[in-house]
Structures are given as C-alpha cells and as structure tokens.
Amino acid sequence: MTSEFHDIRGHAFTKKFLDENRYEFQASVFLKWASAITNESLNELSDIFKGKFLSVFTQLITGKTFVASGSRSEDISTVFQLLDDGDRFAQINILDVTDGNLKALCSVVWQFIQLFWKRFGPEDVRDQKLSEVIKDWCLERTKKFEEVQITDFTSSWRDGFSLNALLASYNAKAIAMNEVREMRGDERLEHAMSVAERRYGVPRLLMPKDFVSEYLDMKCVVCYLMMIYLALAAKKTKISVYFVQFLQNVDARSRKSSSSSQRSGRKGRKCLEETVADYESCLEQVLTWLLEAEERANNMDPVEEKDVELVKIQFREHESFMQSLTDSQDSVGRVLHR
Structure with missing residues (x-):
C-alpha cells in the first residue's frame, strides 16, 4: 500500500514524490551556495563534481592543490581522501555520484557544507555540530524579542520575524522592528534577506516563497543561516573567503587565456x-x-x-x-x- 502525505493546502502526495521534490529543492539551494563560495556560475549540481569546482574547493578547505586526472570517478575519490581522511564519505557510492543520483549528490554536498563550517567557523565552535551551533546562536541573539519563538529550522522562520530579529540583534538601525511588525510575512522575509545581502554580502540561497514550501528542510535553512553567521559573527572568516574568491577570479582568467x-x-x-x-x-x-x-x-x-x-x-x-x-x-x- 502506497503511503500518502498532505501538504499545508491539503494536497495528497506519495512519499517518493515528496522525496524527489525535496531533493530537487535542496539541490537548488546547495547549487547557489557552491556558486557563491567560488564566485562561479554553476548550472547543475553535478557541476560541483567536475574538476574545476573540486580543485577550487579542495584548495579552499585543505590548502592542497588538486589536479584533475580526466577520470571523473578517480577525481572524486581522490578529493574525498584529500578532504577527509576519516569515514565522512565512507557510505557514499561514487558510482551514484557520477551517475547523477540526486540523493547522493545532495548527501555529498551537505558533507561539503559541514567541511566548510569546520574550516571557517570560529575556533571555539567549529568542531561542534553545525545545526546545534546555529540553533544556540539564533536562540541567544533573539531571546529579547517577544514575538520570536525558535523551535526548529522550518516553521519557526516562515513569518519572517526570526530572520529580522536575528539581524536586528546586530544592527537595530538596519532593521526597524516596529516597521517589520506591520509587514506581511513575505515582506518581512524579503526585507531581512535584502539587508543581509546588501549590508553583509550574504548570498540569497533562498527566496521568501521558499520558506512556505512543503519541500523546505532543515539543511537548506541551516546552510543559509550559516552564511549569515559567518558574515556577522566571524569577520576573519569573511576575509578569508573573499581572498579565495579573488584567487578563483585569477584562476578563471588564467584558464581562459590558456584555452585560447x-x-x-x-x-x-x-x-x-x-x-x-x-x-x-x-x-x-x-x-x-x-x-x-x-x-x-x-x-x-x-x-x-x-x-x-x-x-x-x-x-x-x-x-x-x-x-x-x-x-x-x-x-x-x-x-x-x-
């Protein structure tokens, strides 16, 4: 018997349908994240597993140089070993990755995001679980705002209050909470995300409408909040990322000249x-x-x-x-x- 689930509007879906759409949603967010940290326009999630991105990401995380061999599966295996000598990627089937299995791709990129956190997060918390650090940070920064109740990484963010309060805790002039209270939920989200992007250079990994999507999950929101955290709470990290982006621009120009x-x-x-x-x-x-x-x-x-x-x-x-x-x-x- 096929299990059915219902979205917030009462529409029925099978679990397989929900899973497929959830991974597609996750893939779009992860793709924006990967494009942002390397200053590159990636078209598909599978582009992350090609030589160019793997080389830049390996340099970013480990400081080591990776040169593509021409064999995609061999390159992916080599990068996994360079990025983590433990068992982080032990359960990943490289054939699933090379075949473009969306679940496998998202699983690997989520590990990449956590490696990014371990590399650039503040020293006193970078070895802790990413979602726990982000949750504790959000609770601490927003505890003085009565209208904010953070209990998870999905429903607690849909009305836009939590995101605005988080930014207001750092700069009350940039976020006027009295004005925010008069806005609609989608307007609050747009307002907060615009401030985060304009003032702090936080990439738009999500759109306001995404926060009310039935496919939104914890990993997507944690990834976006991590980028806000690094921009607001870890200035040295922000500088390091921008240096890597500069290096990527130089490398892109060098390779363009080389191809000609x-x-x-x-x-x-x-x-x-x-x-x-x-x-x-x-x-x-x-x-x-x-x-x-x-x-x-x-x-x-x-x-x-x-x-x-x-x-x-x-x-x-x-x-x-x-x-x-x-x-x-x-x-x-x-x-x-x-």
Missing part, C-alpha cells in the same frame, strides 16, 4: 602550473603576514599618557610595526597585480 592558446600543448600547461604555484606561494605568504600583523596590532597596549619613557617605547614599537607594513607592500602588491 591550447596549441602550445604541454609547454603552455607547465608554464601555467608554475604561475599558479608561484601565485599560491605568494598568496600564502601574504595571508600569513596579514594574520600576524592583525594579531600584533590587536596586542598593542593603549597609549600611555603620563609616563614619558613608556610613550617612547610605544612609539618605537609603533614605528617598527609601520616599517613592517612598508616592507611588506611589495608582496601584497604582487598578489593584487596578478
């Missing part, structure tokens, strides 16, 4: 690989210097107003710091020039 001179064969390919390797080395040095400079600046003591000798010492330390900035201009310039 394909006749040069192995010599041109070797030259490109050497250029990319040189760039990656230079970028790594610049990122290391940026983190060190930031830490050094944060550790500087407040200016002493009464002790002249301490002021002199602080002046010399500041002068040394400024000199280090000057000395590093060439390295930064080389990265930006490329």
Whole structure:
C-alpha cells in the first residue's frame, strides 16, 4: 500500500514524490551556495563534481592543490581522501555520484557544507555540530524579542520575524522592528534577506516563497543561516573567503587565456602550473603576514599618557610595526597585480 502525505493546502502526495521534490529543492539551494563560495556560475549540481569546482574547493578547505586526472570517478575519490581522511564519505557510492543520483549528490554536498563550517567557523565552535551551533546562536541573539519563538529550522522562520530579529540583534538601525511588525510575512522575509545581502554580502540561497514550501528542510535553512553567521559573527572568516574568491577570479582568467592558446600543448600547461604555484606561494605568504600583523596590532597596549619613557617605547614599537607594513607592500602588491 502506497503511503500518502498532505501538504499545508491539503494536497495528497506519495512519499517518493515528496522525496524527489525535496531533493530537487535542496539541490537548488546547495547549487547557489557552491556558486557563491567560488564566485562561479554553476548550472547543475553535478557541476560541483567536475574538476574545476573540486580543485577550487579542495584548495579552499585543505590548502592542497588538486589536479584533475580526466577520470571523473578517480577525481572524486581522490578529493574525498584529500578532504577527509576519516569515514565522512565512507557510505557514499561514487558510482551514484557520477551517475547523477540526486540523493547522493545532495548527501555529498551537505558533507561539503559541514567541511566548510569546520574550516571557517570560529575556533571555539567549529568542531561542534553545525545545526546545534546555529540553533544556540539564533536562540541567544533573539531571546529579547517577544514575538520570536525558535523551535526548529522550518516553521519557526516562515513569518519572517526570526530572520529580522536575528539581524536586528546586530544592527537595530538596519532593521526597524516596529516597521517589520506591520509587514506581511513575505515582506518581512524579503526585507531581512535584502539587508543581509546588501549590508553583509550574504548570498540569497533562498527566496521568501521558499520558506512556505512543503519541500523546505532543515539543511537548506541551516546552510543559509550559516552564511549569515559567518558574515556577522566571524569577520576573519569573511576575509578569508573573499581572498579565495579573488584567487578563483585569477584562476578563471588564467584558464581562459590558456584555452585560447591550447596549441602550445604541454609547454603552455607547465608554464601555467608554475604561475599558479608561484601565485599560491605568494598568496600564502601574504595571508600569513596579514594574520600576524592583525594579531600584533590587536596586542598593542593603549597609549600611555603620563609616563614619558613608556610613550617612547610605544612609539618605537609603533614605528617598527609601520616599517613592517612598508616592507611588506611589495608582496601584497604582487598578489593584487596578478
């Protein structure tokens, strides 16, 4: 006997139909996420499992360089090993992935999203379960708003109050809750998502109408809220992602130039690989210097107003710091020039 389920309008569906549509819905959200973090326009979820995205994502998560072999199944297997040496991908059938099985594709991309979190989430919470961290964060930030009751990642977000309250907890001027209360549910959602996109660069992984869809699930909402979290609560993470996007733009231009001179064969390919390797080395040095400079600046003591000798010492330390900035201009310039 076939089981039937009913949506919020009373329409009957079989479980198989619901599952298929839920995975299609999930795939559209995950595809937008993958496009956003690599600054690339991906057309289908299967594009994530091609050499270009796998190479960029592997570099993003591990810092290691992955070169496609030409065999799709071999490339996917290699990337799985590079991304996680445990059993994260042990239950994944690579044949299902290469065949484009939507359930398998979504399952792998969900693991990618969690790897992204472990790589860029704040150090004190990145090893915790993603959904739990996001839920605790949402509850803490919205607890002062009486109209907000967060109990899950689907129905609690449909009226738009939770999303607006979350953003208002960081910037009350950007989100006027008195005005939000007068809006319709879809208007509240549009308002909050517009602010998140415009002010904080959060990609629109969902649309207002998606929040009332019977196919919306926890993973889609958690993925979107994770991007908001990283934009609002983890500034260093945001900077790192933008550097990777810049690297992707450079890599795209390099490959476009390479394709136009394909006749040069192995010599041109070797030259490109050497250029990319040189760039990656230079970028790594610049990122290391940026983190060190930031830490050094944060550790500087407040200016002493009464002790002249301490002021002199602080002046010399500041002068040394400024000199280090000057000395590093060439390295930064080389990265930006490329």
